[in-house]
Amino acid sequence: MTYCVAVAVEAGIVFCSDSRTNAGVDQISTYSKMSRFGRDGERQIVVLNSGNLATTQAVISQLQKDIDDNAVTHLLNVPSIEAAADYIGQVNIAQQAKYNQDGTAYEAHFIVGGQIQGKPPELTMVYPQGNHIKTSSDTPFLQIGESKYGKPILDRIIEPKTLLDTAAVCALVSMDSTMRSNLTVGPPIEVLIYEANSLQLQRYHRMEQDSDYLRDLKRAWDERLKEAFRQLPPLNWATMWDKLPNGENETSQ
Numbered sequence: 001m002t003y004c005v006a007v008a009v010e011a012g013i014v015f016c017s018d019s020r021t022n023a024g025v026d027q028i029s030t031y032s033k034m035s036r037f038g039r040d041g042e043r044q045i046v047v048l049n050s051g052n053l054a055t056t057q058a059v060i061s062q063l064q065k066d067i068d069d070n071a072v073t074h075l076l077n078v079p080s081i082e083a084a085a086d087y088i089g090q091v092n093i094a095q096q097a098k099y100n101q102d103g104t105a106y107e108a109h110f111i112v113g114g115q116i117q118g119k120p121p122e123l124t125m126v127y128p129q130g131n132h133i134k135t136s137s138d139t140p141f142l143q144i145g146e147s148k149y150g151k152p153i154l155d156r157i158i159e160p161k162t163l164l165d166t167a168a169v170c171a172l173v174s175m176d177s178t179m180r181s182n183l184t185v186g187p188p189i190e191v192l193i194y195e196a197n198s199l200q201l202q203r204y205h206r207m208e209q210d211s212d213y214l215r216d217l218k219r220a221w222d223e224r225l226k227e228a229f230r231q232l233p234p235l236n237w238a239t240m241w242d243k244l245p246n247g248e249n250e251t252s253q
Contacts, residue, residue, distance in 0.1 A: 001020070002018060002051070003017070003144075003179075004018070005017075005141060005143045007158055007170065009158070010196070011167075011196055012193065012194045015034060015113065015190075015191070016171040016189065017032075017033040018175065018189055019033060020187070033048055033050065034048055034190045035060050038114065040199060041200070043116040044194060045075050046201070047060065047088065047112050048110065049111075050108070051106075051107050051144075052106040054099060055092070062091050073087050080119055081119070081123075084112055084114075089126045089129075089130030089132060090130060095108075105128075110125070110144070111144055112124050113194075115199060123142060140162075149178040164193060168191060188209070189211075189214065
């Protein structure tokens, strides 16, 4: 299983992904799910992937091959991030078709984000069918893979004006929540913080299984959650819960 999340705020974009591809009793495999393409000062594009490993590897390999071969369309000449998403969608369709000949679905999802000179930063999610959606002021983050466990913290914290470092910590807490509930998601964790209009990818972090920061973050988050729970208002059984559907109190019957 996989979990990847990207957060778009006014100050830039945060990308976060796990690296676990297999988690059995006696074998754990890892593979990076974050790929970077760009030229400093001109464009920076980051691609996160989830789904069938053979398909995602084939797509990423084709993206690099198109750059190396100077194909008519590739990530270093597309005019926009939206065009990059369309291009990746078509590559994905072609690669899926190679593997789907036996009737089994080998689908792959991608998050594509970054910035091209002269245009604002953008973030999109590409579906296996080739179509894509973009972030908005109401939904400033995108997730692929095992998304349900990490979504609540993003819903509560992320908004367009959220600081970039705050968004990064929020993404990591989202990842921690997912790892806690699903053992098939795990380190190494990759985080990339892109500052709007910088057109450079300088803030990249890779956190291994024994990362002090991941351990401290997990401990602090657990402690704060427990403290917050202890401070919740107590249930007022007499006025809130002991009511019949007609509004009468049970004790009056």
